Amino acid sequence: MDFLDFHHHKPSQPGIYNLNLNEEIPQWKFSAGLHPKDITENWKSDFERIKNISQSYNCLAIGECGLDAMIPIDESLQNEIFQHHISWAEDIKKPVIVHCVRRFSQLLHYKRAKVPFIIHGFNKKENVAKELLQAGFFLSFGKAASDHLSLQQIIKDFPVHKMFLESDDTDFDIAELYEKVSAIKSMSLENLKMQMWENLENVINYG
Template sequence: MSFFNLHTHRYTQEAATLELVNQYPWAFNEDYEKFSIGIHPWYLDESRLQQDLDFMTIKMSDPNCLAVGECGLDKRIEIPMEVQQVVFEKQLLLAQEYNKPVVLHCVAAFDEVMATKKRLNITVPMIVHGYSKNEQLAKQLINNGFYLSFGKYLVRNPGLETVFLSVPDDRIFLETDTIDEDIADVYALAAKYKKQTIAELQQTIEHNFQQVFKTS
């Protein structure tokens, strides 16, 4: 593995790249090699919730299932927060039971996510995907045990460089999410910001991958 893509919605099968492809229980594709599976708050449907959770439970035993998610909380959508919270907690408990890391979607609800992690005593790694906020929040998340994944906003917003550089090497991942750029392009930009070679950054991400996903 030369590159690890923490979160993508496109299965590209790029050479020497491990892609963690986002999957939904109601639209599962058996062709994807490695995947995460979760109920995104945008697409939460209470009428099929138990069916989706049952399907996720089955997939927890699949060796190609590396994580739960993306899942989380989003205050900018119409689905009530109390409904989102219940579904989020069910997925966190599933991840804890099966010892799977969690890929997080979080919009304007970081305090709630941190509080939920603490209240439920979630000990599996939790990774905030697509981080785009400030350095102060990044530090708070790091201090509470979270990892941060950078991609779309790192590419689109040069102002995020300072925030990215403030995150310890052992807490970062890189991703493409929905952007057209390849993961190699994201690595190249991140290495430039860190004043490292791409090979050095690859080694860092590889180490983090081994730590979080317990893969040898």
């Protein structure tokens, strides 16, 4: 069984490929969204294009999109565009892959959305992880989790059916993270792989 890489930037890797802005629809599974760093004055037409592309059967999720306090784009504009993504995801019934930097308290306002939210590249403290879990969010862990003991502790306590593993934009081998997590959670590698694919099925067919 393949290692599911929930959020990555490598064409044809098993998992969800994050489509670049203005890239054509690929043959493999992907997600489409406007990353806050890509917001420009043309965001409306960029978003229209994303709406078209994301209706493709192999587009599994909307995103990454979200809120980022570290980039110089107006906060209310970021909120507005994020809200557009969520409404669209609800319309086409696809989950949302969320990018969030230092805006977790605002993110909690979206807990009543009708579609699953997966926070990608989670790299914060245990209390934030708990709050997000209680609000119904999924967390996807990346490379940082293979080095940071505090993230490993979070993974240990986090329900395996609410998490994903990803390589994001690194060239790190996702198999290493799977091995680490299988040891932390005392699960066989095969069971962990199976669980991650099952989680993917669940967020896609959440209805």
